[in-house]
Amino acid sequence: MLDANELKSFNDEHSKEHQRNWDHLGERLLNRGHDTEGLIEQICAFQVAIPSWALGTGGTRFGRFPSGGEPSNLRDKIKDVGILHALNKSSGAISLHIPWDIPEDYDSIRELAFGLDIKFDAVNSNTFQDQPNSVHSYKFGSLSHVDTAVRKEAIKHNKEVIDHGVQLGSKALTVWLADGSSFPGQHNFRDAFQRTLESLEEIYDHLPADWKLLVEYKPYEPNFYSMVIPDWGTSHLLASKLGDKATSLVDLGHHLPNTNIEQIVALLMHLNKLGGFHFNDSKYGDDDLTVGSIKPYQLFLIFCELVQGMEDTDNPELSWMIDASHNLKDPMEDLLQSVESIKIAYARALLVDYDSLKIAQASNDIAQSQRILQEAFRTDVRPLVMESIYRKGGALDSLTAYRAFDIRNQLIAARGIDSKSTGL
Ligand SMILES: [Mn+2]
Numbered sequence: 001m002l003d004a005n006e007l008k009s010f011n012d013e014h015s016k017e018h019q020r021n022w023d024h025l026g027e028r029l030l031n032r033g034h035d036t037e038g039l040i041e042q043i044c045a046f047q048v049a050i051p052s053w054a055l056g057t058g059g060t061r062f063g064r065f066p067s068g069g070e071p072s073n074l075r076d077k078i079k080d081v082g083i084l085h086a087l088n089k090s091s092g093a094i095s096l097h098i099p100w101d102i103p104e105d106y107d108s109i110r111e112l113a114f115g116l117d118i119k120f121d122a123v124n125s126n127t128f129q130d131q132p133n134s135v136h137s138y139k140f141g142s143l144s145h146v147d148t149a150v151r152k153e154a155i156k157h158n159k160e161v162i163d164h165g166v167q168l169g170s171k172a173l174t175v176w177l178a179d180g181s182s183f184p185g186q187h188n189f190r191d192a193f194q195r196t197l198e199s200l201e202e203i204y205d206h207l208p209a210d211w212k213l214l215v216e217y218k219p220y221e222p223n224f225y226s227m228v229i230p231d232w233g234t235s236h237l238l239a240s241k242l243g244d245k246a247t248s249l250v251d252l253g254h255h256l257p258n259t260n261i262e263q264i265v266a267l268l269m270h271l272n273k274l275g276g277f278h279f280n281d282s283k284y285g286d287d288d289l290t291v292g293s294i295k296p297y298q299l300f301l302i303f304c305e306l307v308q309g310m311e312d313t314d315n316p317e318l319s320w321m322i323d324a325s326h327n328l329k330d331p332m333e334d335l336l337q338s339v340e341s342i343k344i345a346y347a348r349a350l351l352v353d354y355d356s357l358k359i360a361q362a363s364n365d366i367a368q369s370q371r372i373l374q375e376a377f378r379t380d381v382r383p384l385v386m387e388s389i390y391r392k393g394g395a396l397d398s399l400t401a402y403r404a405f406d407i408r409n410q411l412i413a414a415r416g417i418d419s420k421s422t423g424l
Pocket of ligand 1: 278323
């Protein structure tokens with residue numbers, strides 16, 4: 001669907017304007033003492049995994065309005081990520097959801113993905129819904145369930161997810177639990193925590209030596225009174241008790257409004273316990289909005305902590321992933337915009353003069369500290385991000401290219417208007 005020659009002529013058409021913008025910014029950055037080639041290299045290397053479930057139109061509990069041509073099997077999902085990656089050169093990984101994406105043939109799936117320069121990021125288990133042939137129900141929880149038989153089934157499922165991931169070359173299991181209670185008195189908090197810990201210990205024992213277990217948290221939803229893992233403190237407590245291979249995963253949407261997420265990121269990295277990151281944006285809760293569409297400054301501040309943490313802590317390498325459900329936009333367009341926002345925030349964070357910031361902090365010069373951060377935030381880094389994508393052979397403006405190549409209509413023509421993404 002993306003012809004190399006067409007992409008080249010698209011870029012030729014846009015290269016003059018880009019060159020002008022890049023010359024201007026590049027000179028400004030050089031004058032400010034930045035190593036522009038080093039910046040381009042760092043931005044090029046930054047890859048964000050696409051979750052398999054984000055390629056179809058999501059829905060709310062009130063309805064779903066699909067736009068057609070959705071990938072109805074794993075091969076088509078990988079091909080969609082291949083299109084995104086060909087355009088933006090920044091989506092070179094896919095995160096699978098089991099059982100929605102169980103490969104029928106590992107070899108051919110691996111071959112397809114690697115041919116498109118796509119790796120397999122963390123695999124995700126699912127104990128928040130019952131599967132058609134399941135014996136037990138997760139209605140009242142999974143790893144924390146009061147019934148041993150249900151817990152055993154949930155543990156077995158997580159081990160199977162690891163086994164699938166091993167076949168594909170994944171290196172991490174993400175566990176997000178919907179477990180919790182919706183009414184006071186429904187749960188014994190301490191018992192539910194203890195059962196969860198013991199279940200996770202069994203899963204942890206099944207991890208290969210070079211794997212990570214990412215423990216995700218969420219304050220509410222689907223349960224509305226208590227969640228078994230509601231916050232980073234509980235996630236960190238579990239990860240600490242489990243061992244070195246267990247870390248916390250921060251999902252931007254999984255915080256109560258106005259939580260200082262950048263501080264959480266800083267402290268988890270300080271403890272070498274930040275394992276992964278799920279990007280999205282929100283106004284009220286877990287809204288699943290396009291990354292950077294509501295709070296771009298917060299995203300930048302988070303990236304400042306990530307950049308510093310990657311520089312001066314021993315925190316393990318992070319799994320970066322978008323985690324969103326796109327209800328209104330074409331999912332592919334939303335993902336292109338999300339990845340672009342992530343790269344812009346990252347590029348801005350790379351421009352911060354952290355040495356000067358430390359000096360300003362040491363003398364309690366608050367105004368100067370703020371100025372240093374905002375100097376970077378207010379720099380229009382789009383030509384820098386674009387230059388990094390252009391050099392890797394991607395499109396100058398991925399969204400415009402996606403539309404110019406009429407990819408959604410091509411997908412509809414190939415798969416049909418009613419093609420539905422599995423798992424949604
Ligand atoms: Mn998530």
